[in-house]
Amino acid sequence: MGFEVAGEVLALLVLAAFCAGFVDSIAGGGGLITIPALLLAGAPPVTALATNKVQGVFGAASAAVYYARAGQVDPHAVALPAVGAFAAAALGASLAAWLPAETIRAGLPVVLIAIAGWFAFRRGLGDEDRAARIGPWALWAGVVPAVALYDGLVGPGTGSFYMLALVALGGLGVLKATAQTKVLNSASNLGGLAAFALVALPWWWVGLAMGAAQVAGAQIGARLAVRAGARLIRPVLVVTSTALALRLIWEQL
Numbered sequence: 001m002g003f004e005v006a007g008e009v010l011a012l013l014v015l016a017a018f019c020a021g022f023v024d025s026i027a028g029g030g031g032l033i034t035i036p037a038l039l040l041a042g043a044p045p046v047t048a049l050a051t052n053k054v055q056g057v058f059g060a061a062s063a064a065v066y067y068a069r070a071g072q073v074d075p076h077a078v079a080l081p082a083v084g085a086f087a088a089a090a091l092g093a094s095l096a097a098w099l100p101a102e103t104i105r106a107g108l109p110v111v112l113i114a115i116a117g118w119f120a121f122r123r124g125l126g127d128e129d130r131a132a133r134i135g136p137w138a139l140w141a142g143v144v145p146a147v148a149l150y151d152g153l154v155g156p157g158t159g160s161f162y163m164l165a166l167v168a169l170g171g172l173g174v175l176k177a178t179a180q181t182k183v184l185n186s187a188s189n190l191g192g193l194a195a196f197a198l199v200a201l202p203w204w205w206v207g208l209a210m211g212a213a214q215v216a217g218a219q220i221g222a223r224l225a226v227r228a229g230a231r232l233i234r235p236v237l238v239v240t241s242t243a244l245a246l247r248l249i250w251e252q253l
Helices: 007-027 030-042 045-069 075-094 101-121 135-151 159-170 176-198 202-226 230-252
Strands: none
Touching: 007 030, 007 045, 007 159, 007 176, 007 202, 007 230, 030 045, 030 230, 045 075, 045 176, 045 202, 075 135, 075 176, 101 159, 101 230, 135 159, 135 176, 159 176, 176 202, 176 230, 202 230
């Protein structure tokens, strides 16, 4: 077995994946850490995105399994939405060359800062469910596939968009929304990877090594999130969404 990078570079990528898995399991935004790390390691942009999908699948799935075991996910309720997220993300990734992904990316900082502000200042956001603003079919068959399509097409901030949809529109408590976001994220990551693998060659061995580290970080983060709930998830979500917005602004400048 030969890794695609030198040993010391691999060690740094594994460390980055561990940190990303920890952050992503709580509030999303792990790609804020891993994609720059892969680019710095010499991966071409498309390879970096594809490899990020490889390792991201493991972290999100690991967190989803822990949340399910902790009673925060009903597998029967999210099974069909996860299938829809997989298909929509695969479609988005396959259309990335023809749709205006860069135009969408240009407006992301404003949207992400708005999401951060909503979670920071919205009163009454806790772990208790509230009345939904839209019906379950509109949420699961409309909003969620739209977010998954975006995940395959562009990617950054997907966890924040899932969270906003589930909390603001679906009425879920913050902890339960985080748990279901991980299920949907793992499905859309897998769908994006399936499409990316046809047009790009991921660093498979690097992605698998990073995936193992993602699992470790995600398990620690998910445990903390279950214990602390909204008290931990809300501030981490605000920080990661703001940091991602600032990074995108810096890239555009």
